[in-house]
Amino acid sequence: MGRGPSNPDNGSDAAASDSAASLRAYGGEGGDTRVARRRTSLIDAALDLLGADDAEAVTVRGVCRRAGLTARYFYESFESVDQLVEVVYDGVIEEIAHSSLAAFAEGETMRSKVSGAVAVIVDLIDKDRRKGRLLFSQALLSPVIAAKRMESTTLFAGLTLQSASSVLDVHVGSAEAAGVAHYKVGGLSRLLAAWLEGDVALSKSEVVDLSVALLVSPADILEKSLPHGSADGE
CATH class of the missing domain: 1.10.357 (Tetracycline Repressor; domain 2)
Structure with missing residues (x-):
């Protein structure tokens, strides 16, 4: 059987769909709320590191590890440490x-x-x-x-x-x-x-x-x- 006509916009449509999906509500929590929650977690993790008795140097990896997030989510909210x-x-x-x-x-x-x-x-x-x-x-x-x-x-x-x-x-x-x-x-x-x-x-x-x-x-x-x-x- 022959294939249907290809759609050159499929890639961009998929990307847009992924972006929209990332902001959809999960468990009743909207995308903007999740972004804000992750930002708050990163701020709190950085405060943990800076305010510890044996204060550590703050790095993207260290903050993300403490917050339980990946670097992708770090750069979602901050440009740099x-x-x-x-x-x-x-x-x-x-x-x-x-x-x-x-x-x-x-x-x-x-x-x-x-x-x-x-x-x-x-x-x-x-x-x-x-x-x-x-x-x-x-x-x-x-x-x-x-x-x-x-x-x-x-x-x-x-x-x-x-x-x-x-x-x-x-x-x-x-x-x-x-x-x-x-x-x-x-x-x-x-x-x-x-x-x-x-x-x-x-x-x-x-x-x-x-x-x-x-x-x-x-x-x-x-x-x-x-x-x-x-x-x-x-």
């Missing part, structure tokens, strides 16, 4: 910034605002030590993380100034105010790193109290000077 690390770091920073600013806003006095914000940060990194190590551990020497830490320090220094200006008479644009803000953020970061590493034997409430005392004590330095920054009014 560096991009994945950036997404992981930015996600933790966004979580901390959102939660701490909300807690700061709820306080009625400067001390209660700072105390609320610090308590939220300490609680978050205590509940998930991976996040604390990602942000503060000196064992993580990745150039990507080093760059992201510099970015986050600048971000939180800016947030510190903006937050303080809502309570104190702070000249946000002064060099002194910027210096104090960076000092506060850097000091808090190092204290929390030492606490996570076991170098500072304090309870969670004690580390919060100490952090608040250190953060609030330089508040007077942030107070605006006279109009032109001169103590004698000149």
